[in-house]
Amino acid sequence: MVAHIEPLSIGRERDAARLTSDVERRGHLVGRNIDHRYGSRALVGYIRKWRRQRAERRRGRNDCRPNHEPGQHDYFSPPSDAARRNGVATGDRLCYTSSRQPIGTQIVAEIRQRRANPIRLGVFVAVLAATLLPQIASAQDVRRTDSVVVTATRTEQRAFDLPVAIDSVDASRIQQDQLQINLSESLARVPGLVIQNRWNYAQDLQISSRGFGARASFGARGIRLFQDGIPATMPDGQGQTGSFSLASAQRIEVLRGPFSTLYGNAAGGVIAIFTEDGPQTPVAQMQAIGGSYGTWNAIAKLGGKARGINFVVAANHFQTGGYRDHSEASRDQFNAKLRFMLDSDTRVTLIGNTLYQPEAQDPLGLTRAQVQANRRQVDPAATLFDTRKTVGQQQGGMTIERKLGADTTLRLTGYAGQRAVRQYLALSGIADTSSGGVTDLDGNFAGVDARVTARLALAGGPLSLTFGAAYDRQDQARKGFVNNNGALGALRRDEDDTVHDQDVYAQAEWSPLPSLSLLAGARYSDVRFVSDDHYITATNPNDSGRLAFSHASPVAGIVWHAAKDVNVYANWGNGFETPTFIELAYRNIGTGLNFGLQPAISRSTEVGVKAYMFETQRVNLAVFSINTSNEIIIDAATGGRTTYKNAGKTHRRGVEAQWEGALGGGFSAYAAYTYLSATFAADTTTGTPPQLVAAGSRLPAVPANAAYAELAWTRADWSGFSAAVEVQYADKLYVNDRNTDAAPRYAVANARAGFEQRTGMWTLREFVRVNNLADRDYVGSVIVGDTNGRFFEPAAGRNFLVGASVNVRF
Structure with missing residues (x-):
């Protein structure tokens, strides 16, 4: 599935020019012409011929429909082997009714009712779409100009031609009419992705992809984060989005499904x-x-090219008093990018960024009774212990790209950084074995990634091969102190934690036929944890230890280019997810790291369709199934401290759908929908003492249904006027594994409008934005498994933004 989020007419014109240059430069997989003569047209012709022959042989037999209309013909077929496996009896008939309509075919099946299976349904929908959509698309002569992405294959490819679910959100959606601080501003429109704004800058956003990462009490978990190819996720899997500079972003790519492994x-x-x-x-x-x-938010940005160096520098200062009491925050960010050519075959890119977020107040969650009494209040524990968090980070990296020949490229990326965090929790931590009520982390991280990409030919078809290796390391000094009602107290924890990974990977893309493409890859990961305990007393023993996890993750995908504007794909893969040092940090009983945690192993299957219709309409559909063993779940959460355990098996079954189109008259629309059934497949327990989590219980913080829709209107002749209405819906969010309570479902509407004026070297823009137009009271996110019952984080009521910008060219 793909959503290149921009007006189609603009995107097609720009991407067509870009892809033309790409074809001239590489002349290989990107922008290749795909011959569909042996694809869907031949199949449709064969089916029509077969139907005519069957009709002649069966002429005179009774209709399978009670009311046969003139101009329609029935064709009968015995069930296939696949149909019999799905429950169709030998004596059952399939009745195909084709009407004399210019587009489409009605299909009626007389089969026994069976419980719906999303993968079987997805295969049926994919085959149906592959048969019908080419009839619609074949009458068009429009060049397919989808967005170019690199995340799926590590080389520039049109997203439309890849067997993966990937979205690309461009700069206009990230920056225009937005605050430009949170990913939730622009990525809420991506299906399969749930980004909940906690309205709590001490805890970052709550992000999950197809249900992975929903358990994170803060930061991003279960999702890999990158900025310009440099990981924002540490080797153990813990990441932070606060360092992302949205003010200087060109695009954000979101990859879901097996290939993310x-x-x-x-x-x-x-x-x-x-x-x-x-x-x-x-x-x-x-x-x-x-x-x-x-x-x-105040933003300054400078970009250009001078003395052969392409550069962008951006800085911003953000500040808020907070929607709730005790939720003030400020943030200073800086991001710089330099790019230049060392010689005709070597390009160098330098990246540097910083983040400083001092004393961001943490209002904690609220109980249901507190939300009903005053949704803007703060829990008394937050003021008693003055809960807050300070984050400082500096990071730099360099990428060298070197052509080793006409069809071979070497890419080398290295990076290093430093991150410090001090967080005051809602507890004193005075006991000698408590690890303290203040967490202090000071760490360095670094890594390198090297890969070679070669473009070849195999059996007359283009072949692209990528081989690479990566090494990442984090060294962190972890200390814990007593929280003396907001003041730093005595030492209660002192250890040095190291985690590093050593990975090798390979990917291949091959087109054996003009209408068929294959994509496959594998990655072997070795992750090692070492903890050296320095806080050893009579009551607190030496808790040093080490862990090592390794896993091989294969993936494979196939694309059938059914027509010029229709692609059908399927993929499969597995992967693993180790516990992070944050998840290893505490035990329910005893001291030291939770070395009993094991990695979660997932196996995923996906089928989908991507299509253009009627020149200006785009439709994407994906159906997926994921089975996970040793799912890592929250065991208990108290005062900001969370413990974890392994559950048994979980199942995720889902559907993602998108539509985008130009409606004429300056109107355009976009809609996305996600259905996700994420459940425990076997009984497990949680908490102390253990409480039963019954099979069939839903994974917490994962909505079963989510949707986003937008209607936009532009009038360039009205001083660059643009306006849009957005609607966002999310189903209820369970707050714990036992599903004993839930935040209610909600739907909110937002509106935005802006003007743009250009005169000479100057460009001015003004906008106004109103969120939660109806002033709905709703809970935006939940804290999973909070043992105090403070599950709920209320979202803001009706609120507004106004902004103005000035650009000058010189």
């Missing part, structure tokens, strides 16, 4: 942000945005 540990999905290149003519931008609750 090629990025290693914790790959339930991949979110990759790419910094824009500087324009050929230097441009300076100043932007100011302000709104409700004392929220404002």
Whole structure:
């Protein structure tokens, strides 16, 4: 599934030019012409001929329909072997009714009722779409110009031609009419991805991809994060989105499904942000945005090209008083990118960014009674212990790309950084074995990734091969102190934690036929944890230890180019997810790391269809099934401290659908829908003392249904006027594994409008945005498994943003 989120007419024109240059430069897989003469047209012709012959042989037999209409003909067929396996008896008939209509075929099947299986349903829908959509698309002569992405294959490919679910959100959606602080502003429209804004900057966003990562009490878990090819996820799988510079982002790619495992540990999905290149003519931008609750963001950006160096530099200062009491926060960010050619065959890219977020207050969650009494209040424990968090991070990296020949490229990426965190929890931690009520982390991280990509030919078809190796390391000093009602107290924990991974991977893409493409790969990961305990007393023994996990993750996919504007695909793969040091940090009983945790192993299957119709409409559909063993779940959560355990097996079954189209008259629309059934497949327990989690219980913080829709209107002749209405829906969110309570489902509407004026070297833009138009009271996210019952994090009521920017070219 693919959503290139921009007006179709603009995207097609720009991408067509870009792809043309790509074809001239590489002349291989990207932009290749696909011959479908031996694909769907031949199949449809054969089916029509077969139907005519069957009709002649069976002429005179009774209709399978009670009311036979003139101009329609019935064709009968005995059930196939596959149909019999699905429950169709030998004596049953399949009745195909074709009417004299220009488009489409009605299909009626007389079969026994069976319980729906999403994969079988997906295969049926894919085959049906492959048969019908080419009849619609064949009458068009429109060049397919989908977005170009790199996350799926590590080389530039049109997303439309890949057997994966991947979305690309461009800069206009990330920056225009937005605060430009949270990923939830622009990625809420991506199906399969759930990003809940906690309205709590001490805990970051709550992000899950197809249900992976929903358990995270803070930060991103189960999803790999990258900025310009540099990991924002540590080797143990824990990541933070706060360092992402949205003000200088060119696009964000979101990869879901099995192929995300090629990025290693914790790959339930991949979110990759790419910094824009500087324009050929230097441009300076100043932007100011302000709104409700004392929220404002000041942005400065400079980009251009000078003395052969392409550059972009962006900085911003964000501040908010917070929707709830005790939720003030501020953030300073800086991001820079330099790119230049060492020689005609070697390109160098330098990246550097910083984040400083001091004393972000943590209002904690609320109980149901507290939400009903005053949804903006803070729990007394938060003020008693002055819960807050400070984060500082600096990171730099370099990528060298070297052509080793006409069809071979070497890419080498290295990075290093430092991250410090101090968090005051809602407990004192005075006991000698408690690990403290203040967590202090100070760590360094670094890594390198090297890969070679070669473009060849095999059996007359183009072949692309990629081989690579990666090494990542994090060294962290972890300390814990007593929380003396908001003041730093005595030492209660002191250890040095190290985690590193050593991975090798390979990918191959081959087109043996003009209408068929194959994509396969594998990654072997070796992840090792070492903890050296320095806090040893009479009552607190030496808790040093080490763990090692390794796993091989194969994936494979196939695409049938059924027509010029219709692709049908399927993929399969497995992967693994190790516990993070945060998840290893505490035990329910005893001291030291929770070395009993084991990696979760997942096996995933997906089928889907991608299609253009009527020149301006795009439809994407994916159906998936994921089986996981040793699922890592929350055991208990108290005052900001969370313990984890392994459950048995879980099942995820889901459907993702998208539609985007230009409606004429300056109107365009977009809609996305996700259905996800994420359940425990076997009984397990949680908490102390253990409590039963029955098979069939839903995974917490994962909505069964989610949807996003948008209607936009632009009038360039009205001083660059644009406006849009957005609607977002989420089903109820269970708060724990036992499903004893849930945040109610909600639907909210937002509206935005803006103007743009261009005169000479100046470009001015103004906008206003209103969120939660109906002022609905709803819970935006939940804290999974909180033992105090403080599950609920209320979202803001009606709130607004206004902003203005000025760009000058010189």
